[in-house]
Amino acid sequence: MDALTINEAxxxxxxxxxxxxxxxxxxxxEPPRSSGGYRLYGPGELQRLRTLRELLDRFDLGLGDVGFARRMQRDDALRTVVEGWLEAEPARPEHVPADDWLEWEQDKHERLLAEAARRDTTLTETP
Amino acid sequence: MDALTINEAxxxxxxxxxxxxxxxxxxxxEPPRSSGGYRLYGPGELQRLRTLRELLDRFDLGLGDVGFARRMQRDDALRTVVEGWLEAEPARPEHVPADDWLEWEQDKHERLLAEAARRDTTLTETP
DNA sequence: CAAACCTTGACAGAGCCGTGGTAAGGTTCC
DNA sequence: GGAACCTTACCACGGCTCTGTCAAGGTTTG
Structure with missing residues (x-):
């Protein structure tokens, strides 16, 4: 019986x-539940809760931030597109003519978004 | 002169x-500035701004979310710790006794946070 | 079975986020 | 040099996030 109920936890x-x-x-x-629906916090959950607090304090984050990180980790399409967008940030390479660079950028993002769309429909279209 | 000023952009x-x-x-x-301080949006910035809008609409994100993703990408300590916390989420492995698992978890997080601290001080301590 | 606890759901308020506006002043360029 | 634009710095406000509290009812256990 080393599982704590919500107030104890x-x-x-x-x-x-x-x-x-x-x-x-x-x-x-997300703690498991008792047969009657009570949340049961085990050692693992308690540890996670403590480190969560440390994480938020240490880096001045909100719960929503960690939630977003979790979403990015779980949603491949989201992660791919966001990371793609961020990676495109560095300054324009001087050795590539501006026009070509833009074209390359557009292509890249179209590819990324198209891929995301493909995954979406793959997941949602169930005729 | 293919750089737009803020209103044009x-x-x-x-x-x-x-x-x-x-x-x-x-x-x-972050567009470059003119000598007088005016923001100058080139093709690259404009493209990024358009794809940013797409990104937000498509996945129903806020600017703060993308900002957080950017922060995670740039801050090694932050990324390491957050990812470490998220990875620890999966259900307890049944074949590992609860006590050992907890110990392992604690060690892991201590290592991660210690590493983050080390990087912090490495960066900030400049006597 | 009854006391003490838990559940979900709703309302509520403080504070932050995204956005708009405006004021005081500097830059561009015809 | 002046019109038209830009800059930063504020104030404002609706909406969302985080957090508390309460109500009506189910669960646990001595």
């Missing part, structure tokens, strides 16, 4: 029960 | 001038 982790429910809603820490 | 990109300044503030699109 709140006390040991430093979060409030309300926040524990919110954190679960964001998909960050 | 706003018109062609669909953003408002106010938003272009905000986007720059977030570090997402």
């Amino acid at each position: 709140a006390e040991t982790s430093g979060w409030t029960p309300r926040m524990l429910r919110y954190i679960e809603e964001l998909g960050l820490v | 706003a018109e062609t990109s669909g953003w408002t001038p106010r938003m272009l300044r905000y986007i720059e503030e977030l570090g997402l699109v």
Whole structure:
């Protein structure tokens, strides 16, 4: 019986029960449930909750930030497109004529977005 | 003279001038400046601004989300720790006794946070 | 079975985010 | 040199995030 109920978990982790429910809603820490529906926080969940707090304090993040990171990690299309966009940031290479560069950029993003679209439809189209 | 000034760039990109300044503030699109301080949007910046809009619409993101992704990409310590935290999420492996698993988890996070600290101090301590 | 706990759902407020506007002043260029 | 543009720096406001609290009802356990 080393699983804590929500109020106990709140006390040991430093979060409030309300926040524990919110954190679960964001998909960050999702404890298993008892047969009656009670959340059961085991050592793993408690550890995650403590390190989560450290993470937020240390880097001044919000729960939403970590939630977004989680989403990026799970959604291949999202991650690919965002990373593609960010990678295109560096200054224009001087050795490539501006026109060609633009064309290359456009092509690249079209490819990325097209790929994302393909995955979307692959996932959603179920006739 | 194929560099547009902020109002022209706003018109062609669909953003408002106010938003272009905000986007720059977030570090997402930082156009070079004229000698007098005017922002100069070249083809590359315009392309980035258009794809940024697409990106936000397509995945229902906020500018803050992309800003956070950018921060993660540039800050090694941040990326390492966040990814480490997220990777620890999967369910407890059944074949590892709970106590050992917890210990392993703690060690892992301590290592990650310690590494982050080391990088911080390496960067900030300049006696 | 009853006390003490848990559940979901709703409302509520403080604070931040995205956005617009405006003012005071500098730059460009005809 | 002056019209038209740009700069930064503020104030403002609707909406969303985070957090608390309460209500109505189900679960656990002595």
